[in-house]
Amino acid sequence: MTVAFGLDVSKATSAVAIVNDGVTVKQFKIDNNWFGFQNLLKEMKEYAKPQIVFEATGVYSRRVQRFLEDNHYAYTRLNPLAAKKQLDSLRPNKTDNNDALHLAQTQLVIKRRLEYYQKPVYHDLMDDSHFYEQLNEDVVREKNRLHRSLQLTFPEIESLLSRPDGEQYWNIVQRYPHPDLLEELSPDGLGKIIMETTPKNISLNRAIMVAKKLLHLAQASYPADRVEAPSVSQTRYHAKRVSELTRHKQQLIKAMTALAKSLPEFDILMSIPGFAETTTVLLIGELGDIRRFSSSNKLNAFIGIDLRHYESGEFVAADHISKRGDTFARKLLFRTISNIATVAHYHPNHINDFYQRRKKQSPQSGTKRIAIAAMGRLLRTIYHLVITNQMYIYGVKRQSF
Structure with missing residues (x-):
């Protein structure tokens, strides 16, 4: 006797169907709360090892998933695209x-x-990795808004430091978003203020140098808005938001690192040249437990760098990646290839060897296409190391990658 439970999960309720050897036994609806799940549990206990299947519906199906795992029921979570094709x-x-x-x-x-x-x-x-991605987007958005508002209040301040970024810059913008606020300040007095409000300790001489440059920029500035204009307070707000969001990102990475260090793949990934803690924890967050993939090709498909081939008659299209997988993971891996190439001078590795060899063999292919091929090689390496529980050592068992 084979029994299957089918669940169609929506926001607040789930439709349930029980089929026993092809015969429909029962159909009913439950609320997606404790009471509804208890009714479902009562029905499932009537059968030994029922097969349970539901379609993933984003955050709505997460409650059903937790309920099944808490009660030790195996289940099948169906991809929406696969469900559409099958049904x-x-x-x-x-x-x-x-x-x-x-x-x-x-x-x-x-x-x-x-x-x-x-x-x-x-x-x-x-969840933390997805939240980190949201924070990244928020930081970019607030930086763009800060840039726009500074064009009205004090555009010259963006050239104060080597780049308009960092806690020191944002603190200065919050205090002096308009050149008129710097009137009657001396270089020595302003230097002391900058030194006291800078998170990382800097010398007084360095602070005075920054102060002199800031005062010079203020004298040359002719802003579009008056010091009393709303854009001045808006500039302060955006600078404060960028600072807060950046600190939140740093705190989140620290929390993720503390979580990830308990996993064996953390040290494995850290052994690969070009991998820092931030890259490692974010990649683990995006990929999850790599052991659930039966091959590295399926890992490629999960990321969305599996090749798609199309031909019809005499027409053969150029192969391209599917891009159906995890977008953030693809961006992360793309940046990682650049990091691997950067550190290769001091830490040689076969990923960079492959990358440089392909650039010489096919210069017309373009850097992006070659980097994607290197991403596939990197994923194969990661998969092999995690499955076999090995650290990365350059030159050892390269043929297995």
């Missing part, structure tokens, strides 16, 4: 009840693979 021919009338029923019916035929159980630490790192 389209069965959906003349699409309803939640029909979707749940079709999921249960097809589960008995297709025998879908069970979801790999990942420790809670991987889910925590994944």
Whole structure:
């Protein structure tokens, strides 16, 4: 006797269908809360090892997922695109009840693979990584807004330091977003203020040098808005927001590092030249437990760098990557290839060897295309090291990568 539970999960409720050897036993609806899950648990306990399948619906299906894991039930979480392809021919009338029923019916035929159980630490790192990405986007947005408002209040201040970035710069902008605020200040007095408000200790001489340059920029400035204009307070606000968001990012990386250090792959990834703590913890957060992939090709597909080939008749299109996977992970790996190439002079590695060799062999291919090929080589390396629990050593078992 094979029993399948199909769940169509929405925001507040889930449609449930129970199919026993192809016969529909029961269909009902539950609320996605403690009471609803207890009703579902009561039904599942009626059967030994029921097959449970539901379609991933973002944050809405996470409650169902936790409920099943807390009660030690194996389940199949179906990708929405895969579900659409598998169920389209069965959906003349699409309803939640029909979707749940079709999921249960097809589960008995297709025998879908069970979801790999990942420790809670991987889910925590994944959530933190996604939040880090949001903070990154917020920082970029606030920096753009700060730049715009400074063009109205004190555009010259952006040339004060080597680049308009960092805690010292943002603190100065918050205090002096308009050149009129610097009137009647002496270089020595302003230097002391800058030294006291700089997070990292700097010498008084250095602070006075910065103060002199700031005063010179203020004398040359002719801002678009008066010192009483709303844009001045807006500039202060954006500078403060950039500073706060950047500190939050740093605190988040520290928390993620503390979590990730308990995982064996942390030290493995850190052994690869070009990997720093930030790169390592973010990559673990995006990839999760790599052991759940049966091959490195599936890891490539998860990232979205698997090749797509198309031909029809005599026409053969150029191969291109699918880009269906994790966008942030692709960006992270792309930057990592650059880091690996940078440190290769002191820390040689076969990833950079491959990258440089391909650049010489195919200079017309373009740096981006070659970097993507190197990303595939890097993922194969990571997969091999994690599966075999080995540290990276240049030249050792290179043929296995």
